[in-house]
Amino acid sequence: MNKTILLAAAVLLIGAMPASSARISSVSGKPEIQSSAAAGWKAAGKGDKLHSNARIRCGKSSRAEIITDNGHRIKVWPRSEVALEKIDGAETRMQLFAGRIRSMVKKLRGTNKFEVKTPVAVCSVRGTDFSVELDKNATKVEVYEGQVAAHEEMTGSEVMVNAGQYTSIEANQPPAEPKAMPEGAGEQAPALTPEEAAREESKREVFQEISKDEVLARAADEIKLAEFQNGKALIDASGHRVRLEEYIVRSQANEFKYVVLNTRDEFADDPANPGNGHFNFGKIVFTFNDTLPEDLTQATKNMFYSEGATKPSLYLTDVLSVMSNTVDQVNDVATGGNMFPDNTYQPKCYTLGFGSYEFSVNNQPWWRYSDRNSNGRLDNGEITYYNIATGNAYNFSTDFTYDSTLGQYYYLDSNGNKVYFSEFSQPSGGDALHFYNKNNYSATQWISTDDYIINDEGKILSVSDIQGLSADELKVKAYESNFERVYAASVFEGRKIDLVFSAKLLIDSGMLGLPDPNNLGQ
Amino acid sequence: MINRRLVLMMAGVFVACGVLPAGAAVKVTPVANLSILGGQYWMSESVPSSFGGNADLFFSPVLNFSPNIALLPIYSGSYRGTKSVRDLVGGGTLTQESQDHGISLKLVNKMKGNMKLKASAGYKLEYLKETKEEAWGQGLFDYTRMGFGVELEKHWKKTNGRAGMDYYTMNYPHYQSLVTEGQFETSMDTTTYSEISAQAGTNVLNYTGMALFLEYARQMSPKVMGVIRYDVSMKNFVDQKTVQHSGAFSSELRRDLSHALSMGVNLTTPRVVLSFSDAVQFYDSNQNTFDTAKPQFIANNYDYFQNGIAPAITFKLGSVDEPVKLSLLWDISWRMYTERLAQDAETDYKSDKISQLINTMGMSITYPLASALSAKLALNYSDSSSNMRYEKNYKYNYYTFNYFLGINWEL
Structure with missing residues (x-):
């Protein structure tokens, strides 16, 4: 800016309160002040007093606001420098050296003045809100309230700038004809620099x-x-994430299938290494005595137990269950199902019983049940256990020894230690609902199950979670949980069948027995 | 393949908005925000989570080719080591950690009449870790999203209007229907496999989406601003078949449609910012479910109506330019599934439809430390109540609390 421009703004003058100083009302960043030309620059702080000849400057990210004693507010923008040349009761005069300031002037009285000078301009103001900005060779004046006379000093030309208008002035040229500020800008006085905007x-x-x-x-x-x-993602007892999908398939008019699929991504999907834990699935086929209705609940609600004197018209005749890791499998096959009354002459309820049942592992039968007296209940002598090496039935009187103290059969291993036919323990501690069962037919024929009751995050529920619950409450708790069954067997060569399911159906069917809360932890 | 499609999409953005001025002087305006917060959360009757950290970052070197044309390359990313009470707490407890990264290009072209035409294209990926041993990039619900959109904005003296459309694709690379996995096919009996695999679909979560919005804001007085907005979004699932009454799949694909209308008003004074909003949403899906455990068929299982109101107030204390901000918020939303039946704790279905009331309250204090740097403390509480009592898969009744403490830096 090589030449001087004078800006003069005039509005009604009513009067002014005497003012002898100003103070910094707020700061942002690190503005600096100089109390006089001879003094050095120092950091400005809120409340700092400013007198005539004080200067204030703001760097790139700094701002300051000044309030004079008579209420004028001056906002100093970033990259600006201004001197308070004169502050007294009658006159406030500032010199803007760089950048932009915005002045909100209280109404003045009498001959009181409010002036803003730039290296090329002076603004005289009464009761208005306006800004002056030095930008290279031009000075821009924007008026938000009141009216300003913009005066170019060298040519003496002057224009009146009304509220909502702006003009720009270049040295030695008359001020440009005022124009309306862009929509929205007139009433929203710019609180930001163009860069900030x-x-x-x-x-x-x-x-x-x-x-x-x-x-x-x-x-x-x-x-x-x-x-x-929909319960399709959960964590198992070992901390592995399990994806779970369940399907109901109605393949025959009197039959439906429940299929549950598990995958665990921690174990690779490796076709060359099947049974490694990635895939596990279960399938149960329910066959009824008659055609199933569209609404399956009409069939399943009474399929295991039915109250009343009348035998339900629909009941299960066959159940086939498969659990597999894609290599090994455990099968349960029940046939000849019927509903048996609790009392033949005055029945109050009916319970499902099967005529025969077979449990097999990798397609070899391990035990069979046959309801020889057709009473729908398991009686002595109706279960037969098989030696998978010979295919013959075990004779417990000759193949095992009876321990009358424990009421258990056992055999002696090669070291002469007793190996009981049935083992039971709680490996995760007496408080955890983790139950281990093992049947030892011989040193080379055994099968075990680990049953876990877990929540979706894989936490094994504890006795304290269910102790004291009634049977109904326990059922509720069980329905809120997941069941994980892990099969291991002598014929699996180290592999396991590890299946998590949320199947209420299986609990209700009795295929998964719930523990008795009263016996837990003992 | 993805990168090539992305480049093509972004090139389309530029074509849509006009050619960038060749050889124009480019002014770069960097915009950034970084937030690092640490904290813990509690959920009903559980021990607090271990201390975890959250971080959010966005960065954009805005390229101003002229006063009227700007190009915004935007990176935004986040890491979640602990949860917000607004996260999907009921079912989200599985998620241990998550991170997401998104890049987008947005072109803004100011035109005559205070109008802006904007076009954008972006790509985002999100990783979730659900177990401690799981590696990043292997999460079941990891997804990638690619999309583009256009928007028109017009500013009048006291009002502002926006209208826009976005099209995007969602891809869940690790979520395929289990029945399609190879070893099930070879190990299960052929009949059963063919029965359950028939029309089951493979990439059952993948979908394409389209979202449209209209927004109108009005400066009702120098201190009061009102905003009304309507959003409609569609999801077309590419491989998810709808479930029939019998439990089998039909040949029809799942399609979802959502309508949302929100209204808000803000009062801004130098010391107080007060806001109030009300949002109504109706979600409509043609998907049904079949509860294999009961079994029970539920038509239009995902349909719901939701209404949420959210008053909030922020006090600016101390310095006008660098105030200490104290914010209080309350958000209460009520969701009613229009078809989904509630169940009792024993899984038996009731005649009532599921309804859920979620109440969230929060307080935060932001304390300026230095230029653009502030410290933040946030406390949040949320509770949910519902007539759904079967909560094995998902918690409908719970309360949760969290706190976060950290810093925020803004450029």
Whole structure:
């Protein structure tokens, strides 16, 4: 800016309170003040007093606001420097050396003045809100309230700038004809520098984009929520994530299948190493005595137990169950099902009983049950255990020894130690609902199960979680939990069948027995 | 393949908005925000989670080719080591950690009449770790999203209007229907496999989406701003078949449609910012479910109606330019599934439909430490109550609390 421009702004003058000083009302960043030309610069702080000839400057990220004793407010923008040449009751005069200031002037009285000078201009103001900005060779004046006379000093030309208008003035040229400020700018006096305004606009665009992203992310969360609500993802007792899918298939008019699939990504999907733990599945086929209705609940609600004097018209005749790791499998096959009354002459309820039952491992029968007296109950002598090496039935009187103290059969291993036919323990401690069962037919024929009651996060429930519950309450707790069964067997060559399921159906069917809370922890 | 599609999509953005001025002087305005917070959360009757950290970052070197044309390359990313009470607590407890990263390009072209035409394209990926041993990038619900959108914004003296459309694809690379996995096919009996695999679909979570919105904001007075917005979004699942009454799959694909109307008003004074909003949403899906455990068929299982109101107030204390901000918020939303039946604790279905009331309250204090740097403490509480009592798969009744403490830096 090589030449001097004079800006003069005039509005009604009513009067002014005497003022002898100003103070810094707020700071942002690190503005500096100089109390006089001879003094050095020092950091400005809120409340610092300013007298005539004081200077204030703001760097790139600094701002300051000054309030004079008679209430004028002057905002000093970043990259600006201004001197308070004169502050007294009658006159406030400032010199702007760089940047931009915004002045909100209280109404003045009498001959009181409020002036802003630049290296090329002077503004005389009464009761208005305006800003003056030095930008290279031009001075820009924007008026937000009141009226300003913009005076170019060298040519003596002057224009009146009304509220909502702006003009720009270049040296030795008359001020430009005032124009209306862009929509929205007139009433919203710029609190920001053009740079800051550009940054804010950029931020707004970025925020809009991020906000949109969040909306779409919420949509993705809804999908995940639905999967959790359907119980398709959980953690097993070993801490592995299990994906679970369950299907109902109605393949025959009188039959439906329940299929549960498990995968664990911690174990590789390796076709060359089947049975490694990645895949496990279960399938149960329910066959009824008659055609099933569209609504399956009409058939399943009474299929194991039915109260009343009348035998239910629909009941199970056959159940076939398979659990497999894709290599090994455990099968349960029940046939000849019928509903048996509790009392033949005055029945009050009916319970399902099967005529025969076979438990087999890898397609070899390990034990069979046959309801020889057709009473629907298990009686002595109706179960037969098989030696898988010979295919013959075990004779417990000759193949095992009876321990009358424990009421258990056992055999002696190669070291002469007793190996009981049935083992039971709680490996995770007496408080944890982790039950281990093992049947030892011989040193080379055994099968074990680890049954866990866990929640979706893989935590094994404890006795304290269920102790004291009634049978109904226990059932509720069980329905809120997952069941994990791990089969190990002498014929699995180290592999396991590890299946997690949420099947209430299986609990109700009696295929999974619930522990008696009263006997837990003893 | 993805990268090539992304590049093509972004090139389309530029074509849609006009050619960038060749050889123009580019002014770069960096915009960034980094937030690092640590904290813990509690959920009903559980021990607090271990101390975890959350971090959010976005960065954009805004390229201003002229006063009217700007290009915004945006990176945004986050890491979640602990949960917000607004996270999907009921079923989200499985998630241990998550991180997401997104890049997008947005072109803003200011036109005559205070109008802006904007076009954007972006790619995002999110990783979830659900077990401690799980590696990043192997999460079941990991997803990638790719999309593009256009928007028109018009500013009047006291009002502002926006309208936009986005199209995107969601891809869950690790979530395929289990029945399609090879070893089940070879190990299960052929009849059963063919029965359950028939029309089951493979990439059952993948979908394409389209979202449209209209927004109108009005400066009702110098201190009061009102905003009304309507959103409609569609999801077309590419491989998820709808479930029939018999429990079998039909040949029809799942389609979801959501309508949302929100209204808000903000009062801004130098010392107080007060806001109030009400959002109504109706979600409509043609998908049904079949509860294999009962078994029970539920038509339009995902349909729901939701209404949420959220008053909030922020006090600016101390310095006008660098105030200490004390914010209080309350958000109460009620969701009613229009078809999904509630169950009792024994899994028996009731005649009532599921309804859920979620109440969230929060308080935060932001304390300026230095230029653009502030410390933040946030305390949040949320509770949910529902007539759904069967909670094996998902918690409908719970309360949760968390706190976060950390810093925020803004450029």
